[in-house]
Amino acid sequence: MARRRPAHGKMVEVTVTVDFGPAGNPRIEKTVMVAEKSTVFDALSLVASVTTARKFAMDYFVEAINGIKNDFARDRGWYFEVNGYRSDVPAERYLVKNRDWIKWLYLTNS
Numbered sequence: 061m062a063r064r065r066p067a068h069g070k071m072v073e074v075t076v077t078v079d080f081g082p083a084g085n086p087r088i089e090k091t092v093m094v095a096e097k098s099t100v101f102d103a104l105s106l107v108a109s110v111t112t113a114r115k116f117a118m119d120y121f122v123e124a125i126n127g128i129k130n131d132f133a134r135d136r137g138w139y140f141e142v143n144g145y146r147s148d149v150p151a152e153r154y155l156v157k158n159r160d161w162i163k164w165l166y167l168t169n170s
Contacts, residue, residue, distance in 0.1 A: 070096040072158040076107045081166045082136075083128045100140060100162050101151040120152040128166055136168040 071093045078088040090107045101120050104110055108125050115121040122138050123130055130137035140151055141163050147154055156162065 072096050072098070072156060072160075074103050074156050074158075074160045074162055076103050077161070077163045078104075078108055078125055079163065079165045080126075080128055082168050083166050085126060085128060088126075094156060098156055099152055100142065100147070100154040100156060103156055103162055104140075104151065104164060116150075118150050118152055120150075122151060122164075125164060125166075134168070136166070138164055138166055140164045 072095075073091060073093055075089065075091045080087065088107055092103060092106045094103050094106065101110075101112075101122070104122070104125070109127070110122060111124040111129070112120040113123050115123075125138060128138075140147060142154065142156075142160050144161075144163075
C-alpha cells in the first residue's frame with residue numbers, strides 16, 4: 061500500500077525504536093522530524109521498511125517491519141507503545157507529539 065502523506069506545517073521530533081526481539085534482527089533506534097499531526101505509522105515508515113494491509117478496520121495494519129511478519133498462528137507479532145504505554149489506538153490514528161518515544165516490539169509467547 062502507498063504511504064500516506066502527513067500534513068505539512070510545524071515539525072516535531074520523535075524517537076522510533078524497533079526491537080525485533082526473538083527474530084534476531086539488529087535493533088533500530090532513530091530520532092526523526094515529522095510534520096505535526098503525523099501518526100505513529102508515519103514515523104515508523106521513515107525508519108524501516110513496512111508492509112501493510114487493510115485489516116481489522118484499518119487501512120494501514122502493520123503486517124511486517126523489515127521483512128519480519130506477524131505470525132498469529134504461532135502467537136508472534138508486532139505491537140507498539142508510546143512513552144512506555146501500550147496503545148489501544150491503531151498506529152495509523154495515533155497522533156505523535158514532540159519528544160514522543162515510539163517503541164515497536166516483536167513479541168512471541170512460544
